[in-house]
Amino acid sequence: MKASIITIGDEILIGQIVDTNSNYLANYLDKLGFELVEMLSISDAESAIKEAMQRQQDRVDLVVITGGLGPTKDDLTKQVFCSYFDDVLVEDAAVFAHVKALIEDYFKRPISDLNRKQALVPSKATVLFNQLGTAPGMMMQKGQTHYISLPGVPFEMKGIVSSVLTPILKERFTLRFNVHKTIVVYGIGESLLAEYLTDWEDELPAEVQLAYLPSRGRVRLRLSSSGTDKARIETKLDQLIAAIPANVKAQIRAYDDLSRSEVVIEKLKTEGKTIACAESCTGGRLAVLFSEKEGASTFFKGGMVTYATEAKVAVLGVKSETIAQHSVVSEQVACEMAIQAREKFKADYAISTTGNAGPSKGDSDAAVGTVYLGIASKNGAYAIKCELGQPREQVIERAISRALELVYNEILKK
Numbered sequence: 001m002k003a004s005i006i007t008i009g010d011e012i013l014i015g016q017i018v019d020t021n022s023n024y025l026a027n028y029l030d031k032l033g034f035e036l037v038e039m040l041s042i043s044d045a046e047s048a049i050k051e052a053m054q055r056q057q058d059r060v061d062l063v064v065i066t067g068g069l070g071p072t073k074d075d076l077t078k079q080v081f082c083s084y085f086d087d088v089l090v091e092d093a094a095v096f097a098h099v100k101a102l103i104e105d106y107f108k109r110p111i112s113d114l115n116r117k118q119a120l121v122p123s124k125a126t127v128l129f130n131q132l133g134t135a136p137g138m139m140m141q142k143g144q145t146h147y148i149s150l151p152g153v154p155f156e157m158k159g160i161v162s163s164v165l166t167p168i169l170k171e172r173f174t175l176r177f178n179v180h181k182t183i184v185v186y187g188i189g190e191s192l193l194a195e196y197l198t199d200w201e202d203e204l205p206a207e208v209q210l211a212y213l214p215s216r217g218r219v220r221l222r223l224s225s226s227g228t229d230k231a232r233i234e235t236k237l238d239q240l241i242a243a244i245p246a247n248v249k250a251q252i253r254a255y256d257d258l259s260r261s262e263v264v265i266e267k268l269k270t271e272g273k274t275i276a277c278a279e280s281c282t283g284g285r286l287a288v289l290f291s292e293k294e295g296a297s298t299f300f301k302g303g304m305v306t307y308a309t310e311a312k313v314a315v316l317g318v319k320s321e322t323i324a325q326h327s328v329v330s331e332q333v334a335c336e337m338a339i340q341a342r343e344k345f346k347a348d349y350a351i352s353t354t355g356n357a358g359p360s361k362g363d364s365d366a367a368v369g370t371v372y373l374g375i376a377s378k379n380g381a382y383a384i385k386c387e388l389g390q391p392r393e394q395v396i397e398r399a400i401s402r403a404l405e406l407v408y409n410e411i412l413k414k
Contacts, residue, residue: 001033001034001035001061001062001154001173001174001175001176002035002036002037002059002061003029003034003035003036003060003061003063003064004036004037004038004039004040004056004060004062004063004064004259005021005025005026005029005038005039005040005061005063005064005065005066005338006039006040006041006042006049006052006063006064006065006066006068006179006349007019007021007022007039007040007042007058007065007066007152008040008041008042008043008044008049008065008067008068008077008152009043009044009067009152009230010042010044012041012153013022013041013042013043017214019041020154021066021067021152021157021239022039022041022066023065023160024154024157025161026039026158028034028074028161028275029062029254030178030180031124031174031178031329032166032170033173033175033176034061034062034173034178035178035226037059037279038060038061040055044067044068044074044075044078044094045076046076046079046083049065049068049077049080049081049330050083050084051078053065053080053084053147054084054322056145057142057143057145058071058143058144059145060145060171061144061145061146061173062118062145062146062148062169062330063145063146063147063148064148064150064151065077065148065149066149066150066151066157067151067152068080068152069136069137069149069151069152070118070133070135070148070151070152071114071115071117071118071134071135072114074212078120078121078122078138078149078387079137079139081122081147081149082122082309082324083315083380084147085124085140085142086141087122087123087124087125087135087140088119088122088123089122089123090120090121090122091116091119091120092119092120092121092127092136093119094125094127094129095118095119095121095127095129095130095136095232096116096119096133098129098130099111099115099116099134099366101302102133102183102322103115103134104307112262118134118135118136119352120137121136121138122138122140122172122381124140125138125139125140126139126168126332126389128148128150128160128164128165128168128317129160129164129193130151130156130159130160130395131159131163132155132159133151133153133156133159134154135151135153135156135302136246137149137150137151137164137165138159139168140184141168141229141315144255144273145276145386146156146177147173148165149208150165152370154379163190166205173376174195174227176227176228177225177226177227177228177229177233177337178224179222179225179226179227179230179233179234179275179330180222180223181222181223181224181234181237181241182220182221182222182223182240182254182255182257182314183220183221183222183223183227183241183244183252183253183254183255184217184218184220184252184254184255184256184257184258184263184378185218185220185221185248185251185252185253185262185406186217186251186253186260187217187251187405188248188251189219189303190212190213190214190219192354193212193219194212194250195218196245196247196248197221197244197245197248199245200243200244200245203238203243205236207225207226207227208223208224208225208236208237208240209223209224209225210222210223211224214383215400216258216345216385216394216397216398216401217398217401217405218253218260218333218401220257223237223240223241225237241255246259250315260278260401260404260405261289261290261293261404263295263404263408264295264404264407264408264411265290265293265299267408267411268299268349268411269295269298269299271297271411271414272347273291273348273349274300274301274345274346274347274348275300275301275347275349275350275351275407276297276300276303276342276344276345276347276350277290277303277304277341277350277351277352278303278304278306278316278337278338278340278341278350278351278352278353278355278374279303279305279352280305280306280307280312280328280337280353280354280355281354281355281356281357281371281395282350282353282386282396282400282403283305283398284305285301285395285396285400286303286351286353286400286403286404287300287302287303287305289404289414290303291303293359298398299348301345301346302345304341304344305315305339306318306337308325308329308363309363312328312337312354316337316340316341316344316402317336317340318333318336318337318340319336322336328354328362328363328364328365328374329354329355329356329364329366329371330354330364330372331372331374331384331385332355332383333354333372334354334372334373334374334383335352335374335376335381335382335383336374336380337352337354337374338350338351338352338374338375338376339376340376341376342355342377342381344374348377348378349375349376349377349401349407349410350374350375350376350377350405351373351374351375351406352373352374352376352383353371353372353374353377353399353403354371354372355369355370355372355386355388355395355399356368356369356370356371356373357369357392357396357399358391358392358395359370359392360389367387368390369384369387369388369390370385370386370387370388371386371387371388371395371398371399372384372385372386373386373403373406374412375404375406375407379410379412379413384397384402386398386407390409
């Protein structure tokens with residue numbers, strides 16, 4: 001079964017908000033078994049909405065539309081639905097009762113005519129009740145294509161999807177299983193990885209699709225297939241993954257779509273180990289990556305952002321003599337930062353960052369883009385030098401990526 005997603009809103013087209021609805025719905029529909037063929041973002045104009053609906057007619061089995069269901073004049077979706085399906089708006093008693101209770105009981109004010117309009121729906125529509133807001137969803141069919149309209153407010157849209165929509169879709173459609181297996185490879189660039197996998201890739205069955213998804217510091221390999229027997233598909237994909245060449249297997253850090261920080265965190269949790277950090281040029285971003293995860297207190301002891309040179313001495317405890325002799329951006333300072341963080345926080349591992357992120361030099365003559373990363377553990381402490389170029393944001397992101405890889409490799413030493 002094929003599906004498309006349409007998001008309505010000028011605020012999306014001018015970049016005022018990020019369209020998270022499409023991302024959520026694409027993931028949802030894929031897991032449900034639909035083949036997603038298109039995502040569109042269109043303006044708050046009747047002609048644009050109608051044209052987008054006509055574009056999908058009998059081309060896909062399902063169209064999910066978000067936005068344009070509010071009570072104001074720029075919310076036109078219900079009117080377009082009436083025009084497209086040759087229908088009229090009628091007041092839905094259940095929706096009106098809900099809207100009235102929400103306005104009068106929660107907001108403590110009388111319901112207005114504008115609020116009452118939210119209870120109007122096309123007479124032929126299947127109403128998708130919105131427990132979390134005033135705008136109901138609706139579902140209508142023309143030819144082979146089913147059209148679903150949902151509120152643009154993300155939490156309302158998700159509420160309807162999870163509580164109302166799923167059983168309807170499973171009842172009306174015969175769905176297949178879409179199965180994806182993602183392998184996260186670090187330390188090998190996309191082109192070299194493709195070279196290593198040439199023979200393996202040539203042997204993949206026709207029903208299995210391989211995608212290379214590169215990002216800074218890693219490449220995700222996604223194997224995909226679909227069918228009616230989910231267990232058989234998963235077994236086949238697992239067998240293919242097991243046959244990956246050994247030189248690539250050595251660089252695999254996860255067998256699902258985890259970020260690099262999540263890979264490190266899972267490793268720390270599995271080993272029952274803790275970590276601390278002392279940051280300069282990365283400005284606390286490593287600490288954020290560790291602390292934002294649920295259950296962070298079990299593996300993250302704490303961190304210090306000692307950005308200024310004097311803070312490294314006064315707060316962290318780096319020797320002023322070390323800085324004077326080797327510079328604040330140096331292997332020696334990175335080592336001392338990691339050692340001090342590990343001792344102060346009583347952690348199994350500590351990672352440190354110090355460098356010139358740019359665009360101008362700070363308290364060191366080290367070249368812009370130079371970063372030293374320190375690691376301390378029961379095995380001792382050492383630091384590595386990284387030349388990370390420019391611009392500044394790239395230096396910081398790459399430093400974080402290299403730091404996490406350093407931690408991961410240190411954990412492997414045990």
